[in-house]
Amino acid sequence: MTNNAQATDAPSPPLQYLLTQTSILVLHQTGQGISGGYEISINGNGNATYVSNDPPQTTISTRSISNQSLTELINAFYQIHFFEFVDNYSVQKQVILQDNGTLATVARKILDTASHKLCIKIADYQKCITVIDNQPAVAAQLVKKIEALFPIGKSEVRP
Incomplete structure (x- = not known):
């Protein structure tokens, strides 16, 4: 009997x-010399925070995420095989015909x-x-799904 699963030394999330x-x-990072950027964090207790760093003011929005919605988001990471992605997509390769x-x-x-920067923490x-x-496009779509949790205009602005 052959086991088709490949053994790997790469760390993986707990079962x-x-x-x-x-x-x-x-974490949205702008290009060099461009102000702005933001961070969205969602904790396992359902607390979600959006912080926009766009000088001279900071925009903060908080909301609660249901256990079901959070579970669906975590499942989305598994569905796109997030844990198998390389860490950085700053190098693009292509072939040219000589x-x-x-x-x-x-x-x-x-x-x-x-x-x-898209991160998920599961236990350790x-x-x-x-x-x-x-x-990768599927990761970019997941970022958009997470961003959609914070509709524009429902935030608190702090100078």
């Missing part, structure tokens, strides 16, 4: 844990662009990736 031992973080008919792989590093395990230029 059982309390909901209160989880947290989700989205004059002699061969393909050459080239890589370019994306610098000074906006990005999202934590996984973060940096989403750049909406890649």
